[in-house]
Amino acid sequence: MAGRTRKRGEAVRTFILRNVEDRSGDVVLRATRQFGISRQAVHKHLKFLVGANLISRMSLARYQLCTLEEHKTILPVTDAAPEDIVWRMEIRDMLAALPENALDIWRYGFTEIFSNVAAHSGSESAFVQVRRTAVSTKMTIWDRGVGIFDKLLSHMDLIDERHAILELTKGKLTTDPASHPGQGIFFTARIFDTFSILSKGVLLSHTSGDGDDWTVETQQEGFGTLVTMTLKNDTSRQIKDIYERFSSQTSPGFSTTVVSAHLAQYGTEKLVSRSEAKRLLERVDRFRVALIDFDRVECIGQAFADEIFRVYPSEHPEVSIREIRTNKEVQDTIDGVRQVDHTPARRQGSPQDPALAGEEIGV
Ligand SMILES: Nc1ncnc2c1ncn2[C@@H]1O[C@H](COP(=O)(O)OP(=O)(O)O)[C@@H](O)[C@H]1O
Ligand SMILES: [Mg+2]
The missing domain is CATH 1.10.10 (Arc Repressor Mutant, subunit A)
Structure with a gap:
């Protein structure tokens, strides 16, 4: 009793x-x-x-x-200290109280973000802070380098920070394709409970839940790139669970992307045009499956839907385009354009495409 x-x-x-x-x-x-x-x-x-x-x-x-433990350190970025060694020598002990699966996630997150500082920022050092409470642990990694959004804007054909964010969140975006796959931020964001990047006054945040929850806010101007990651100390999550969500039965590896349509929206402007649809679908041909996430999108225009769900699939039979988290109005618009599809084998996820038959994606 x-x-x-x-x-x-x-x-x-x-x-x-x-x-x-x-x-x-x-x-x-x-x-x-x-x-x-x-x-x-x-x-x-x-x-x-x-x-x-x-x-x-x-x-x-x-x-x-209350903060139960806090650690701060400045790590030099040198070829002599690759990220896995820095993890083992400097960081792992800061997180020693955590269970194995949480430590695996921290190792992944730290090494990805610290290696980004070394590879992309131009900074000679990174400031790292770790704070643990009874519930979760938070890590901040800050470099005083060029800043992630400026880096992407100066190296790629992008309109503005918002466009950079849309591309970054799709994954497989890198400014150094010869030596990098462009997966680090895509997976790190989704492995942690919360993940954010602050650079040049733009705060991009991700919260893990039933689906992707990305927000963009304007903050005070900061320089360099500041990444924060938080994870519950008793998380049951495993890294492989996240990998599995973005690979598919017929295409192992990173073959599924999720495109958050609301990130293509400017303010309260509705998504109506073919050019917006084309921007939304840029580079999705690098994936086997593209899930278009309509969370937070109230309505879409007919031309926008037609481009995504009829025109693009007919021109890219190798990519399966599917909608997720639609409200009734958005779904009706999508269903409407599909009805004018005169190419029967082109329906999304159709069993007529043997490669897609039976494919299950749990995103
Ligand atoms: N700390 C940083 N400073 C400047 N640019 C960054 C930083 N971190 C990431 N980036 C930019 O974001 C891109 C995507 O990063 P990531 O998803 O880790 O892929 P990858 O490292 O394989 O290129 C990088 O190619 C780089 O252009
Ligand atoms: Mg990287």
């Missing part, structure tokens, strides 16, 4: 820790509902967590997670 009560107490405290910084709702109220206990009981648990230095009170009803 005592054991059961203790376990329940631990469950309440774990719930509080996981939700205490969530600004969308009163954590006390949520805990009373979740566990069927009184407000006083929840307050006792809050007091316990404050006493254990796991959370601290900010105002009457607001708490924050």
